[in-house]
Amino acid sequence: MRRQAGPGRMPQPDDVATIMDQACSAKAPAPSDPRPIAVDMDGSLLRTDTLHESLLILLRRRPLLLLLLPLWLLGGRAHFKRRIADHVLPDIAGLPVNEPFLAWLQERRAEGAILHLISAADERIVRRAAERFGIFDTAMGSDGVNNLSGARKHAAIEALLGPGALYAGDSRKDLPIWAECRSAVLVGRTARLRAALGPDVVVTASFDAPRAGFSVWRKALRLHQWVKNALIFVPLLLGGRVLEGLPLALLGFLAFGLIASATYLLNDMLDLEHDRQHRSKRHRPLASGVLPLKEAMAAVALLALLSVAIIAFMPPAFAVVAALYVLVTLTYSMVIKRMLMLDVITLAGLFTIRIDAGIAVVGDPVSPWLLAFSMFFFLSLACVKRHAECLVMAERGLGTVPGRAYRPVDAPWLMAMGSGSGFAAMSTFFLFLVGNESPILTYPNPQWMWLICVILGYWLCRIWALAARGEMHDDPVLFAVKDRLSLALAALIAVLTLMARNWGA
Secondary structure, three states: OOOHHHHHHOOOOOOHHHHHHHHOOOOOOOOOOOOOEEOEEEEOEEEHHHHHHHHHHHHOOOOOHHHHHHHHHHOOOHHHHHHHHHHHHOHHHOOEOOOOHHHHHHHHHOOOOEOOOOEEHHHHHHHHHHHHHOOOOEEEOOOOOOOOOOHHHHHHHHHHHHHEEEEEOOOHHHHHHHHHHHHEEEEOOOHHHHHHHHOOOHHHHHHHOOOOOOOHHHHHHHHHHHHHHHHHHHHHHHHHHHHHHHHHHHHHHHHHHHHHHHHHHHHHHHHHHHHHHOOOHHHHHHHHHHHHHHHHHHHHHHHHHHHHHHHOOOOOHHHHHHHHHHHHHHHHOOOOHHHOOHHHHHHHHHHHHHHHHHHHHHHOOOOOHHHHHHHHHHHHHHHHHHHHHHHHHHHHHHOOHHHHHHOOOHHHHHHHHHHHHHHHHHHHHHHHHHOOOOOOHOOOOOOOOHHHHHHOOOOOOOHHHHHHOOOOOOOHHHHHHOHHHHHHHHHHHHHHHHHHHHOOO
């Protein structure tokens, strides 16, 4: 007796006879094109690759298992995917979807077409995807022995649907399938697929996803965050050695920028699940699927190589600081970002490490006053960021901040700690100015430095006032880059520092 596919069970891939019986006996309006449709999943229905998603989850949750990947791969790609699926599965409900393509499939389904989800992904993932959308009659994927890709997928489609079926996919590996079907539904970068199709293949429908352009990469690499690396120039400015140390400082700025962009990409890849639950982060290139994970992984490797090449021309002390920055950043991305308070302290430390990099360029002794001021000042800004996230969660009625250890009720004490840290920074700056052994005393016109203290105090008070009103962007650095007053005050501080060093009163 044949098993029937009820609403709670997806038909098994070997139930070909049952599937064909269901397709023939389905009672639905006659479709405009009666042919059954085989639909690819990764890169087609989903705007991501579930294998890459699974590898990133494995890296974040169980990194030691990465050592077993070569061993699993010896068993073949299907075995490799099955072993990964045994340990981690992506959250199918949160994965980005090709909405125009899905709408087209839903229309075809409403017309009575029979839809089959057929993918090289592990079978468990494919079935979960089919259950999410509820429009597929069957779901078939790699079973741990056979990798359902290329020729195997072609054979499976022929056995399941017979000749003349429609196939929707995004890969050049699917060209033989389209050639046999004599028709194609193209998804993804369709221009290259059209060029490779034979002249006798008719394109029934096309859903183009162009290659990520400069604007997409600019957002993914967070080029606006490179402004943080301007802290490298602070020791040069305070030490009065701007022209002397400028060439090396510019190289250091570029190296830290490349490192920062690589770590931002990696951080986004490790935090995809939480970013997709965030009001604004879900629109990021990786979270939304606009930028393929494969390209982002390649970019991380390229950026890392370029930064190492630049650091080779820098002083050894700078290389040590850069290595420390990478180590702390990776630890933050993997573990610390989900730890209460330690995350904001680490963020402040990452800003301070940039100042250390500038000190390494100049070659001067480390100033404990400058580093203490930096820790307090940037701890205050890190608290602004978390405070803003807590307010957003309160507005949305959520009990926790996704991927963080904070709750909406934490907003008041974050404001108290952040504003207190800001005033501690101002106190440190004041004590630095009045100290008997302060380097400021060697400046020709040290009185101008007092105005800097006033400006910084005003700016911090303004930031926290906006935060209290709920008007602060969740990233205060991005706010400062876009805020004209903040930019004007930063320029004024630079001018005042030069006046204290070189110009007459």
